[in-house]
Amino acid sequence: MDTRFLESFVAVVEEGSIAAAARRLHLTPAALAQRIRTLEAELEAPLLLRAGRSVAASEAGLAILDRARTLLREVRDLRDSATGGGLAGELRLGAIATALTGMLPAMLARMAARYPQLEMHISPGISTELYRRVLLGELDAALIVQPEFAPPKSCEWRLLREEPLVVLAPAALPQTDPHALLGNEPFIRYDRAQWGGRLADRYLREARIRPRDRFELDALDAIAVMVDRGLGVSLVPDWAPPWPSGLVLAKHSLPRPFPPRRLGLIWTRNAARARLVRAFLEQGSPGNDVLPQT
Structure with missing residues (x-):
């Protein structure tokens, strides 16, 4: 069995589509689909369920998925050791x-x-x-x-x-007190489904600040752009550059010690x-x- 065919099967399952897996493996979708057909013929079982452009592992595919990952990992380790x-x-x-x-x-x-x-x-x-x-x-x-x-x-x-938490605000806002900004201005919240977002939420709760939530987003660069457009303020980690270009923002440090991201x-x-x-x-x-x- 050619391990490249197993690698193709695992990539398709992880990416959820033939096209995405083909990009990941630097193949054409047709070449990748042919690999899957060859593997299915060799194992005498359908490995994928297709619904439009999306694919998922079939019952037979799920049965071999973990063992396929283990085998591919061992092959990579063997190659590295050599x-x-x-x-x-x-x-x-x-x-x-x-x-x-x-x-x-x-x-x-x-x-x-x-x-x-x-x-x-x-x-x-x-x-x-x-x-x-x-x-x-x-x-x-x-x-x-x-x-x-x-x-x-x-x-x-x-x-x-x-990365310490900072309050992002439009540079034109005259208010500079970070807690006043968080409590009085419309608030663009860093998504609480993210570990960094939960950190910001914990600060707000410990500081007893109830912000006026307007949006909740998981993309920090998008939050920065919205603050620049005057849609609100936010509490985010001071992440490593680059930031979106052309923004005019004020970063306000927190007045109380708090763990960074x-x-x-x-x-x-x-x-x-x-x-x-x-x-x-x-x-x-x-x-x-x-x-x-x-």
Whole structure:
């Protein structure tokens, strides 16, 4: 059995469509569909259920999905071990939106220059989803917001950046007291389904501030644009640049100490994969807004 066909099947299930999986694997949709048909013929069972452009694993597909992921992980580990002292293979990283544009590009550029044989696949997402995918073994590591709970002992965590909460307001507003802004102006809330959004909500509750909610969004750059347009104020982490260009905003520090949003890398304790993760972590530096290792 060609493991590339198994990889195609897993990618289709994870992406939810032939087209998205084809982009991920750098194939044409027709070539990827042919791989799936060949695999189904070899296993003598339909592996996917199709509904329009969306697909999902069939009963037979679900039965082999976990074993297929395990086999692909072992093949990658075997390939990595065979490189000896060199560093090659594939590193699958997840990253939240602000890390994807802020911290990650410089680290990836250093990684690509130092290890040109290493293939890196990047998956965007929110912290809760990326955390789940690391635990399932779908990702080798992920740049996420630190969970509100202790990860399992099978995982390792490295803090990379701390971002204090700030009150965002239109620069033209004469009011500068952060609590007055949060209590009196229309409020654009950072989504409470996000770990960072829950942190902001906790501050509001502890400070006994009841904001006048107008919107609740999970995209920080969109929140910044709406504040710039005068639609309200917000309480968000001071995330790493770049921010949307052309904005005229005021950032007000909070008047009371409060924990920052903490960004870091989470990965599983797998000896073969840990070598690649450590190499990735070495690409950070204080100039790249990455905290030095202690």
